[in-house]
Amino acid sequence: MHYRSREVEQVVQKIAYDCDVLVIGGGIVGLSTAYAITRAAPGTRVTVLEKEQGPARHQTGRNSGVVHSGIYYRPGSLKARYAVRGAAEMVKFCTEYGIDHAVTGKLIVATERAELPRLHALVQRGRENGIPVRELGPAQIAEYEPEVRGLAAIHVGTTGICDFVAVARQLAESSGAEIRYGANVLRIDRRPSLGVAVRTGDGAVVRARVLVNCAGLHCDEVARLTGDDPGMRIVPFRGEYYTLARPELVHGLVYPVPDPAFPFLGVHLTRGIDRSVHIGPNAVPALAREGYGWGTVRPRELGATLAWPGSWRIARQHWRYGAGELRRSVSKGAFTQAVRRLLPAVTEDDLRPAAAGVRAQAVLRDGTLVDDFLIREGARAVHVLNAPSPAATASLPIGREVARRALAALADT
Known part of the structure; x- marks a missing residue:
């Protein structure tokens, strides 16, 4: 058993902690974690730092708004378990708080x-994950989507749509946590025996017993600021969207058969909650962590991506796929x-062009694209290092898992 010295114990007792758990990142995963902590352990003081002036400004607010069923994901994986569970919980959460949503099903x-x-x-995978799936022929496709053409399809009844930004706002309001917007993290000083101190861009210092890293596009950088080696890098991929000028052509949600290599x-x-129809996204390398267009280039961030060996291994292995995506990015005709x-x-x-999004994709040194949620722990720290789609769908169970780890770390302090 480890015993702290009397001197260290006296120092610890004198520290004025601003909170028990400090969450970095005000997207849907960070806010869900804060919500889960205060539900599981009432009285726990939680602070959330978000560098933007409001919640859900990046991945949470720049996606298709789809509540995924979990059909795509490997049985037993975190994505499969959390998406199936999370979809049902998201519908219940939206119903409870009056947030716009609908269970539409998809093809x-x-x-x-x-x-x-x-x-x-996919039919087999859906059944293994406990998802109801109906197989369709061409005539049955037309019953759902008269303008869509295909040789065969499957209908997934548990897929839906919702307003994830409204969900994030409700999580922030219901968590009881202190939310600090405009709080860009510049430095982290972590001492396992004393806690964590975070300095923000306005000169403020926030002291906490435990830190939770839900920084999304910047999660690997935050991990390194704490002194932990994340073992991966975020390689940002931009997804570009269009809005359909004739929304009557599409009744619901229609997807192609995905390539399992990506x-x-x-x-x-x-077709979203607002009744408009979004088309996209493609997947092209972004030239900045928040590179929502080709004109946004941040040399330091781009240099870090290019310096990571995994980036070059992806390029060598998948250049044909990437060339097609780039072509569709620069040519509207190719996208059409x-x-x-x-x-x-x-x-x-x-x-008609619509707002783009950027996916925070974790890539290992050997070029492996991490295909599951990735959560790692350090001394007094929990890091969420890969939480792209379907993280919004699965945010409630993800938040509970991160909260469980954070509270366990808190109990050890």
Whole structure:
């Protein structure tokens, strides 16, 4: 058993902690973690630091707004378990707080014969994950989506849509945590026997017993600021979207059959809560962590991406796939051609540019794209190092898991 010296114990007792748990990141995962901590351990003082002037300004607020069923994910993985559980919990949470949502179901459509084996594999995977799946032929596809063409499809009934920004705001309000916006983290001083001190851009210092890193696009940088080696790097991929000028062409949610070699789902059609139809995203390298357009370049961040060996290994292994994505990024005609595989009636004039998003993709040194949620622990710290889609869907169970680890670390202090 480890005993602290009397001198150290006296110092610890004199420290005026500003909170028990300090969460860095005000996206849906960070706010869900704060919510889960205060639910599991009432009286725990939680502070959330968010560098933007409001919640959910990045991945949470820049996606398709889809509540995923969990059909894509390897049985037994965190993604599979948390997405299936999280989808049901998200619907319940939205119902309880009056947040716009709908359980619409979706189609996954095969447009080429080569995709049929992968479509059948998804049927099996869905059943293994406990998800109701209905197989459809061409005539049945038309019953759901008259303008969509395909050789075969599956209908996934538990998929839905919601306003994830509103969910994040409600989590912030209901958590009882202190939320500090405009608080950009510059420095972290962690001493395992004394706690964690975080300095923000305005010169403030926040002292806590335990730190939780939910910094999304910057999570690996925050981990290194604490002195922990995350063993990965965030490589940002931008997803570009269009809005459909003729939304009547699409009734609900329509997805292609994804390539299992990549953690991206392909260009899909999504009728959102506001009734507009989004088309996208593609997946192209971003030139900054928050590079929402080709004109946003941050040399330090780009240099860090290029210096990571895994980035070059991805490029060598998947250059053909990447070249296609880049072509669709710079050519609206090429993007339209990809959409026409599912929706033949669409024209270039039907596509109107919409806001892009950036996916925080964890990449290992050997070039492996991390395909599951990744949570690691250090002394007095819990790091969420990979939480892309379906993290918004799964945010409530993810938050509980991170909260469990944070409270265990708190109990050890």
